[in-house]
Amino acid sequence: MPEPISPRDRLIVALDMASTDEAERLIARIGDAASFYKIGYRLGYAGGLGLAERLVRGGHKVFLDLKLHDIGNTVEEGVQSLAGIGATFLTVHAYPQTMRAAASGRDKAGGGLKILGVTVLTSYDDADAREAGYALPVADLVALRAAAAKAIGIDGIVCSAAEAAQVRAVIGPDRLIVTPGIRPAGAAIGDQKRVVTPAEAMRAGVDHVVVGRPITGAADPRDVARRIVDEMAAAL
Numbered sequence: 222m223p224e225p226i227s228p229r230d231r232l233i234v235a236l237d238m239a240s241t242d243e244a245e246r247l248i249a250r251i252g253d254a255a256s257f258y259k260i261g262y263r264l265g266y267a268g269g270l271g272l273a274e275r276l277v278r279g280g281h282k283v284f285l286d287l288k289l290h291d292i293g294n295t296v297e298e299g300v301q302s303l304a305g306i307g308a309t310f311l312t313v314h315a316y317p318q319t320m321r322a323a324a325s326g327r328d329k330a331g332g333g334l335k336i337l338g339v340t341v342l343t344s345y346d347d348a349d350a351r352e353a354g355y356a357l358p359v360a361d362l363v364a365l366r367a368a369a370a371k372a373i374g375i376d377g378i379v380c381s382a383a384e385a386a387q388v389r390a391v392i393g394p395d396r397l398i399v400t401p402g403i404r405p406a407g408a409a410i411g412d413q414k415r416v417v418t419p420a421e422a423m424r425a426g427v428d429h430v431v432v433g434r435p436i437t438g439a440a441d442p443r444d445v446a447r448r449i450v451d452e453m454a455a456a457l
């Protein structure tokens with residue numbers, strides 16, 4: 222069975238900000254209310270990889286959300302380069318060829334980087350999947366990709382907490398489920414479609430929740446982070 226994860230370490234704050242200065246100001250305001258930060262496209266392409274290294278050196282955990290998807294050789298070599306940063310998680314799209322290449326890059330690099338397969342984005346519903354050419358409903362596509370991720374040896378799955386129980390049944394207890402599309406009760410949903418509260422996510426067996434705008438856009442980000450951690454602790 223995996224190690225127990227403390228409620229605070231279950232929260233991953235998405236640093237979807239324009240600059241590393243802005244991100245560092247937010248991290249300082251959040252203080253010890255969070256320990257785990259996600260760097261995605263916006264910050265990653267604006268100096269975020271250097272910030273990732275600084276955060277790791279400072280004792281934080283880092284999730285590199287770069288959602289790699291390319292020919293196998295490019296993915297494998299990209300993962301090998303990124304493994305040197307010291308991050309905990311790296312995302313790739315959950316296509317079998319891409320996941321095989323990422324697993325190979327991870328294994329060649331050694332170290333502790335875990336690969337997460339992004340199944341179906343939480344901004345998609347069944348109509349969006351149909352529009353993209355998929356005949357399967359989102360929940361079935363998530364389950365199919367989770368099964369492929371497990372077979373290939375990927376470390377964890379990104380999906381909506383709405384599918385977490387189904388994904389857990391597919392991947393078993395040893396792999397991680399990481400869920401964005403998290404909204405505390407009453408928070409603005411924005412462009413997300415498959416949203417779940419922090420408490421419901423814990424009850425569905427999620428390991429880590431990813432929260433961006435409800436924290437980054439709050440007047441008091443530290444207070445919102447604390448409330449989310451408390452809500453998860455009470456639900457575990």
Ligand SMILES: O=C(O)c1cc(=O)[nH]c(=O)n1[C@@H]1O[C@H](COP(=O)(O)O)[C@@H](O)[C@H]1O
Pocket residue numbers: 235237261286312339341342343344379380401402403411413431432433434435
């Ligand atoms: O891989 C991700 O982190 C991700 C996958 C997914 O399906 N949906 C999703 O929202 N995300 C990311 O999770 C974060 C959610 O941010 P908020 O909607 O602001 O809480 C963003 O940084 C997204 O890029």
